[in-house]
Amino acid sequence: MLHIDNLHVSVADKPIIKGLTLDLPAGEVHAIMGPNGAGKSTLSYTLAGRAGYEVTGGAATLDGEDLLAMDPAARAARGVFLSFQYPLEIPGVPALTFVRTALNAQRKARGEAEIGAPEFLKRARATAAALKMDFEMLRRGLNVGFSGGEKKRMEIFQMALLEPRLLILDETDSGLDIDALRIVSEGVNALRSEGRSMLVITHYQRLLDYIRPDRVHVLAAGRIVASGGPELALELEREGYDKYASAA
Amino acid sequence: MTGLRDALLSRDETRLPGRRDEDWRWTDLRGTLRPLPAVSDAVQPLAAFDEPEGVQVRRFAAPVTAGTFDASLSVAAGETLWLLDRVDAGAGAYARDLALDITLGEGATLHRLVLAADSADAVSVTRAMVSLAPGATFHQTVLATGGKRQRIETAVAHPGAGARARLDGAYLLADGRHSDQTTILDHQGPGGTSEQLIRGVAADQARGVFQGRITVAVGADGTDARLKHNALLLSDRAEIDAKPELEIYADDVACAHGNTVGTLDAEVLFYAMSRGIPEVEARLMLVEAFVGEIVERIGPAPLQDAARAFVADQLEALRR
Ligand SMILES: Nc1ncnc2c1ncn2[C@@H]1O[C@H](COP(=O)(O)OP(=O)(O)OP(=O)(O)O)[C@@H](O)[C@H]1O
Ligand SMILES: [Mg+2]
Numbered sequence A: 001m002l003h004i005d006n007l008h009v010s011v012a013d014k015p016i017i018k019g020l021t022l023d024l025p026a027g028e029v030h031a032i033m034g035p036n037g038a039g040k041s042t043l044s045y046t047l048a049g050r051a052g053y054e055v056t057g058g059a060a061t062l063d064g065e066d067l068l069a070m071d072p073a074a075r076a077a078r079g080v081f082l083s084f085q086y087p088l089e090i091p092g093v094p095a096l097t098f099v100r101t102a103l104n105a106q107r108k109a110r111g112e113a114e115i116g117a118p119e120f121l122k123r124a125r126a127t128a129a130a131l132k133m134d135f136e137m138l139r140r141g142l143n144v145g146f147s148g149g150e151k152k153r154m155e156i157f158q159m160a161l162l163e164p165r166l167l168i169l170d171e172t173d174s175g176l177d178i179d180a181l182r183i184v185s186e187g188v189n190a191l192r193s194e195g196r197s198m199l200v201i202t203h204y205q206r207l208l209d210y211i212r213p214d215r216v217h218v219l220a221a222g223r224i225v226a227s228g229g230p231e232l233a234l235e236l237e238r239e240g241y242d243k244y245a246s247a248a
Numbered sequence B: 001m002t003g004l005r006d007a008l009l010s011r012d013e014t015r016l017p018g019r020r021d022e023d024w025r026w027t028d029l030r031g032t033l034r035p036l037p038a039v040s041d042a043v044q045p046l047a048a049f050d051e052p053e054g055v056q057v058r059r060f061a062a063p064v065t066a067g068t069f070d071a072s073l074s075v076a077a078g079e080t081l082w083l084l085d086r087v088d089a090g091a092g093a094y095a096r097d098l099a100l101d102i103t104l105g106e107g108a109t110l111h112r113l114v115l116a117a118d119s120a121d122a123v124s125v126t127r128a129m130v131s132l133a134p135g136a137t138f139h140q141t142v143l144a145t146g147g148k149r150q151r152i153e154t155a156v157a158h159p160g161a162g163a164r165a166r167l168d169g170a171y172l173l174a175d176g177r178h179s180d181q182t183t184i185l186d187h188q189g190p191g192g193t194s195e196q197l198i199r200g201v202a203a204d205q206a207r208g209v210f211q212g213r214i215t216v217a218v219g220a221d222g223t224d225a226r227l228k229h230n231a232l233l234l235s236d237r238a239e240i241d242a243k244p245e246l247e248i249y250a251d252d253v254a255c256a257h258g259n260t261v262g263t264l265d266a267e268v269l270f271y272a273m274s275r276g277i278p279e280v281e282a283r284l285m286l287v288e289a290f291v292g293e294i295v296e297r298i299g300p301a302p303l304q305d306a307a308r309a310f311v312a313d314q315l316e317a318l319r320r
Helices: A042-048 A074-076 A096-109 A117-130 A136-138 A148-162 A179-189 A205-210 A229-240 A242-247 B003-010 B266-274 B279-296 B303-320
Strands: A001-012 A014-024 A028-033 A053-060 A079-084 A090-094 A164-169 A196-202 A215-220 A223-228 B056-060 B066-075 B080-087 B095-104 B110-116 B123-132 B137-144 B149-158 B164-173 B178-187 B193-202 B207-216 B224-232 B237-247 B254-262
Touching: A001 A042, A014 A042, A014 A053, A014 A223, A014 B056, A028 A229, A042 A053, A042 A074, A042 A079, A042 A164, A053 B149, A074 A079, A074 A096, A074 B266, A079 A148, A079 B110, A079 B266, A090 A096, A090 B266, A090 B279, A096 A117, A096 A136, A096 A148, A096 A229, A096 B279, A096 B303, A117 A148, A117 A179, A148 A179, A164 B164, A179 A205, A205 A229, A205 B164, A215 A229, A215 A242, A223 A229, B003 B066, B003 B095, B003 B123, B056 B066, B080 B303, B095 B110, B110 B303, B137 B149, B137 B178, B137 B279, B137 B303, B149 B164, B164 B178, B164 B207, B164 B279, B164 B303, B178 B193, B193 B207, B193 B237, B193 B279, B207 B224, B207 B254, B224 B237, B224 B279, B237 B254, B266 B279, B279 B303
Parallel strands: A028 A196, A028 A215, A079 A164, A164 A196, B056 B080, B066 B095, B080 B110, B095 B123, B110 B137, B123 B149, B137 B164, B149 B178, B164 B193, B178 B207, B193 B224, B207 B237, B224 B254
Antiparallel strands: A001 A014, A001 A053, A215 A223
């Protein structure tokens, strides 16, 4: 599914990702943990195609296609979805309108027929119910006046409707209360399937109790410095990142 | 008052207002009409337009060469009127001066929507003089798409005395177009309110101008006057000029004015694109939302629908 090979990324001429290699096979869930400032968000933005994240070396491919050559919208149409650490607000664009526009733009790019309003509303209602979201809230400007946790839930709502193949969750658990964490995790788990892969960035083992990863990677100073099974997350929780500071 | 009419009728080009005139410094008509076109009554055919129901519609056809036009309207005491003034575009380089008188009787209500379309080569000035009686309500929305020079001026004589005025507007400019919305709000008596919200978008090499002057005369105590202008530059060759002015000679007055000029938020654009919305569509979506707030403030549904359709058409021009 996703192959990242010796990736180097600079932001404002400052190297942040420094030779990162990662393999995410189809159907697997990999967690990425690492200290603040290690480059986790930089990696997600780079995969999503944000301007200003300059790839100075290496490659990233999705099912063999060069991901880095595509603009963000084209990547999304290929199935990339980044759940933002800090979702943006769009006043004047109702959440429902936004998601339907995005869904139909993706479908158009893939040569599929658009989804009509009634069918879309039906899906949106079911998804909102599953995530225990107030449907009326979805008629307001996207994320405007939403709490931090509500914004995160809105990200998962969008993800569920857009049905991406590569899910990148950047600290989706931060800002969520205990119930919301469970609901959001259930939403994510519902999307787990053979053809779908996930990169789950988090600081906390707690999320990984809900979303069980196949593998855990430690990202420090722009590189993957250790990889292991789910037990690695438990070890990090106990011992912190000290021993990786020297490896980095 | 305006020099365009004087210049056209006297055939004297030196009477055109230009950048040396304080009120016209960003809407220089000098040199735009050379030679001055001959004034005649001949007008261009009106474009097809679905007239909304329940609304009084006035169509102002574009002149063939140059023309001066007048119209007046009054809303009787206690009556309510929904009015759509459509200033038609026509084709080619014409000069138009349109002077409108509007009078509202005591307790009367007027919702006025102005759809100002002009050709890219037009020099066009529309002036409305609005006079309010006590207790009258005047809500206006001007939507403009610019011309070679386009000026839409609204002057309101406000008696205070419970009368309310709202002057909203939006301009959506592409190519090398220019549009100027100028408002003059004269609070002449105590206890009046006024509110203005103007949103503008300028792409390419377009130029948007907003001038809003609020005067609160001696004795117009307790006036509440608010004015806000927000504009977006969609290209680094576009230009926005704005001048809010307050002259207050009364006591206990609440006046607020705000003016912002910015660009589309790159982070928000990326967010939308990362969900699969192509850049051009994402930009238009954000512009539509920005201007949409003006449209949503229009009370009467038929006027709101007409405004929304006008904006949608103009967004297509920004797509290119
Ligand atoms: N626009 C920028 N200009 C300069 N430096 C930047 C910019 N954006 C990020 N950085 C730097 O890049 C490094 C990595 O940041 P990044 O946001 O990827 O970290 P992170 O691993 O996601 O951290 P956190 O756990 O706090 O979310 C940091 O040192 C940060 O200061
Ligand atoms: Mg981060």
